[in-house]
Amino acid sequence: EVQLVESGGGLVQPGGSLRLSCAASGFTVSSNYMSWVRQAPGKGLEWVSVIYSGGSTYYADSVKGRFTISRDNSKNTLYLQMNSLRAEDTAVYYCARLGHYYGSGSYSLAFDYWGQGTLVTVSS
């Protein structure tokens, strides 16, 4: 059974740092595309970052230069290092697997497995 479990959220002051973890089971993180998606309180979903199986990483403009996505293959765990945090980074952070789908000559990508989320609150 595929499972994603996030941890590491909490209350942090503006300008501070936090590292989120996402422990995966039922599949291999390093063989998949993995992402972080966040949701501010009462708001919609916002994509944050992705790491490809080959190791390439990409970020939303809102977090570029402040957040770093990484993985530990030995622990089958995904991370998000968040630095220079701002009030607008307050959100529930979800890790999600970006699944590949093949059929009828087409190729699709979609977030097919999600963790339960971890809340990050940036406030003084």
Place this chain on the structure above:
Amino acid sequence: EIVLTQSPGTLSLSPGERATLSCRASQSVSSSYLAWYQQKPGQAPRLLIYGASSRATGIPDRFSGSGSGTDFTLTISRLEPEDFAVYYCQQYGSSPPSHTFGQGTKLEIK
């Protein structure tokens, strides 16, 4: 940057009725990279539809997706009580890789 606009913002219907949710892109989107998600309060999103029209594993056939180019639709043929939730469309762009979500449509019980 592609913007996805969902309409209506809120849809009030009764169980048994048909729901039609719209997702419009600011420029043409590959159907292969258009997905729909359902989110209930306090829960993570759940994948419903990928590739604009393919149902994800375990999704009932009352859910269907259609569309191409800039206009996409999620249809729920006969609403069940458990279908009342918020629905998001999402697209993947490749240059550079990024993902965009619509602002969501809240489907509420009338």
